[in-house]
Amino acid sequence: MGVDFNDDLRKELGRCIGCGACNIPCPMFHIEDLRETEGARARIKLLSMLGSGNMELTEEFLSYIFTCMNCGLCSKVCPVNIDVFGAIISARSSLIDMGYVPLVTVDMREARRSTGSPIGDGLVKGVWLPPDFQPSPNAEILYFAGCWSHTVPEVALASYKLLQQISESVTTIGFDEPCCGGLIYVLGERDNAEDSKNTLIEAISKLSPKSVISGCSLCTSVFPDLGFTSFSSFIEKMLDEGKIRIRKSLKPKRNKIFLIPSCKDSKLASRILSRIKNIELLEVPEWVCCDCGATLLYSTDPDRFSRWLEKVTDIARDLEANQIVVEEPSCYSMIFKMLGKNKHKGAKIVSFPHFLLELIT
Amino acid sequence: MEKEESVIKAIEEIASQLGEESVLVDDLDRSAYSYDASGMQAVPSAVIRPSTADDVSFVVEVANKFGIPITPRGSGTSLVGGPLPVSGGFVVDMQKMNGIIDKDEENGLVRVEAGINVRELNEIFPDRFMPINPDGAGFSTVGGLIAEDSASPLSIRYGTMGDLLYGVEVVLPNGEIILVESPGPPSRRSILNLLVGSEGTLGIFTSALLRLPRRPENRIAYKIELTDISDALILQEEIEKSGIGVSAFEVYHNYKELVEGAGTEAVAFIEISGTQECIEIWDSRLKSILGNMEFPFESMTEEKADNIWEGRKNLYEVAKVREEALKVVSLRVYPSLVRDTVQEADRTGSRLKLPVISVHNPLLGWVIVAFLYNPIDEKEVERAERAVSNVISKSISLGGSVGYGLGAGINRITQDMDEGFVSLLSIIKETLDPSWIMNPGKLIER
Missing domain, CATH: 3.40.50 (Rossmann fold)
Known part of the structure; x- marks a missing residue:
């Protein structure tokens, strides 16, 4: 199978000087005992070979390109400023556009269609909230839990309680909180990710909160235009401002x-x-x-x-x-x-x- | 690709001894071991990942039995294709052998496996460090550094990798494991000097005894703007005359023009390090030299000095700003010829319509020339390769040698080396490796 990446992507991939700096923080490289194939450098180099017709696109290759920790650490260290993770996402997106859709994407599309969230698996949102919970409009803080927080209700609840210590006016979207689209974005599904994001923006704008605190840092980083603040950076700010204090020490x-x-x-x-x-x-x-x-x-x-x-x-x-x-x-x-x-x-x-x-x- | 029967048999034998997971044969893996930082490519028939010197010895024996070439590889940071299997065969990935065997804090000695990298070496002793860090990120492995006798900007003070090496364990091309190590510190009589810089042609290093120097107490770095390449040579002379112990000195030619669009022809970076009292004296002498010569300069904090020397960010900065790829060659010339070599690189760049940046070390006569090219323009890629060959042949005709600090690598062999070296090394090679299985296509030709 031949692929045709656009010139921008081909150039970005071709600019890689092969120094391997992106392998150093790459979790996949460390999981697999420093095997070159699993590091970020190989993903860029092999995609570059694919784009220039020097490699065949096989089912195995496709699944390889779509499988990593998606941490983005590789983009932070490139000495020639290649957005390594961004290039991988662009390649995934181009492959999907060309009709080369890996099984993981197919499964995720299906899960999103049937449950509203790409993680599927019978996810029920908001079990940590009182059964009669109703979101409050115009709240000081809206807590956006994010899909995975709902799978560990006690964590979502702890986050919510922490925010309640900061402000009396905290709300959340509740049982039908939409997915932000971050996860499907990194999987190259740009259009579907955009749809998800817009559905979320609509749900939030109905409630007009003063600020949105996100329990998921992927949403805030993939879509900075959402204007979300990550839970941890909000906590740090509140500690700095003295709104909360760490009272206890560790034994x-x-x-x-x-x-x-x-x-x-x-x-x-x-x-x-x-x-x-x-x-x-x-x-x-x-x-x-x-x-x-x-x-x-x-x-x-x-x-x-x-x-x-x-x-x-x-x-x-x-x-x-x-x-x-x-x-x-x-x-x-x-x-x-x-x-x-x-x-x-x-x-x-x-x-x-x-x-x-x-x-x- | 159909594999030869002998290759298949060899793979089976190795897999049965080392385990299936230590032998990689599929296309993704083989392609992932087909590149380094040179921009060149060669695909191996298989990749072997040994865990012990005995594993390496077994692999070499099997390869010898079937006459299959083997190429050792560290982390693949070579700028000259050192770990590329240009004659096919097996790549031996040494990265799993990355342990610390023992250490002697008092003497700063450490025995490590060859796959350990510079970052990991830097963590062994709190007050000692690894001054040879050619890729900047600390990803290069000890085995590769010995094979290429790598240098760094700090080589003025600390020498090259061979100067830190006190002993080495090596698997010879017949599979024999030998330890080359004197009971005390090595002398120049040592056979170590033959193995250092042998670019993987005489054996595979499995462990090494290194002596790491102490971290300097204090450092000051200077960034100096030079109007002309000759200024660097005048500056070097003045520094030598005044007795300042410079620990690093590099001049970036064409840097400002390429990064900022205009500006002085060259930028020099100098570092002095030592005790507080010592560098105070050198600092005042250096500042007076720079003042007399009316060179604009700024001195930098310790942290910024780190960025310059360890990050090599200035060479990469050009590629970063211009969003182009780099093709690099390393040369060493007599200091009086640095200027001619740099000018030759400029001429080559302008004839082949490629931007060029040269980084030179006036004290060592070390010149690294980097051509910038658009990686998706095939004609430009071809011109960049031609430019590198051209600079090498011009430099040799001027009186330079290839491969200092980075290794000579692929396509730069035999004809670029001195005759005496080539004939002696060939005799040794024939004796140790009569089938020429050990990294063929590097350093010398049969």
Whole structure:
């Protein structure tokens, strides 16, 4: 099968100098024991070969291009400023436009059509809300939970309660909260992603909140035009302004914290946690991060996600962590589904909103 | 592609010993190991991923039995095609062998597996560091650095990779594992000097004993605007005369014009490092030289110095700003010929209508020439390749040598090396590797 990428994409792919800097933070590269094929550099180089007719597009190639952690860390390190992740998304989008649609996209389209959310799997939204909940218009804060937060109701509820400590006027869209479209955007479904986003904008504009706080950092980063603030950056701002305070300190046996941050800003949550008395924040390799983008790997290649989780928890164990704090609800949800509630390798796994809520109240 | 029967048999033997997961044969994997940072390409028949020196030895024995070429590879950061299997055969990916074997903090010695990279070396001792960081990002592996005898901007002070090397374990082309290491520090009599810079033609390095230098107490970096390439040479002479111990000195020619559209012909970056007392004296001497010569300059903080030297951002900055690709060649000439070499690169660039940037180190006579080209314009790609060949032959006719600091790599062999070296190395090669399976197509030709 031949492909015809546009000149802009071909040039962007061709500009890669092959230095491999993007492999260094690439989680896939580390999951697979530094195998070149799995790193970000290979994805760019192989796409470039595909675009110039030096490689065949096979079913295997197609699935390869659509399978990664979708963290975007590769784009932050390129010395010649190639937006590596952006180029991968553009290539995915072009392939879909040319009719080369991978199975993961087909499944996601179907899930979105039948449930309103690409994650499907019988997702029921808003179970953490009172059954008679009604959204309030003109609220100070609207909490947008994001699809995956609904799969771990206690995390959504903890986030909501934290926001209620900041303002008396907090609401949420409720049981029919639309998907933001971020996940299908990174999968190359630009038009469908735009549709999702517009449906969400419509739902929010009906409620006219003063600000929207998003429980999902993928939505805020993929669609900055939504004007959402990520949950963590809002919490940091409120701590800075003294609107909330961390009152409690950590007990010595619970203070060695291994943070799995969001991939969008890996320093943000650690800045927040470093304010806690007695905390010993363990140094985490730069390729350790996780957010909604990783859910694609979780859904399509659970074995590989499981290998990532094994590696990450091995590092936490080697560092003698007693708590693993997971910033993103989507990531917490996947880990929770895989490992359950029990301690894993000597560490308790907790969600960031939960962890903070306990220390703030 | 139909694989030869011998290749299939060899793959089966290796897979049965190392495990299926250590032998990659599908198209995606083979293509992923077909490039490095040189812009060139060669696809292997298979990729082998050993975990121990015994694994490497087994792979070499099997390859020898079937006469299949093998090319060792670290992280694939070579700018000259060092890890590309130009004669086909197997690529041996050394990255899984990335452990620290032992360390001696008192003497700054560390024994590491060959697949460890510069970033990981930098984390071993709190007060010592790895001064050879050619790719800037710290992704290059020890094995590759030894094979190419890599240099860095800090080579004025710390030398090249060979100067940090105290011993090496190597798998010879017959599969024998040997340790080349004296009981004490090595002397120049050591056979190590033969292996350093042998570009994978004499064996595969599996581990190395290195001595890492102490991190300097303080550093000051200077950015100096020069109106002419000759200014750099005058500046170098003045610095040498005044006894300033410069730890790095690089001049970027055509930099401002390419990045900002106009400006002075060259920009120089100098670094001095040492104790506070020492650099205060050097700083005042250097500032007085720069003042007398009326060169505009600024001195930079430690953090910015890091950006310049470790990031090599200035060379990449041009590619970044102009959104073009780079084709690079590394040369070493006598300091008196630096100017002619840089001018030759300029002439080649203007004849072939390609923007060119030269980075040179006046003290070492090290010149890196980079041509910028549009990667999707086939004619321009071809012109960039021609430009590189042209600069090499012109530089050799002027009195330069190829491959300092980065290795010579593909297409730059035999005819570009001195006769004595080629004939001696050929005899050694014939003895050690009579089937010429070890990285053929690099450094010397049969």
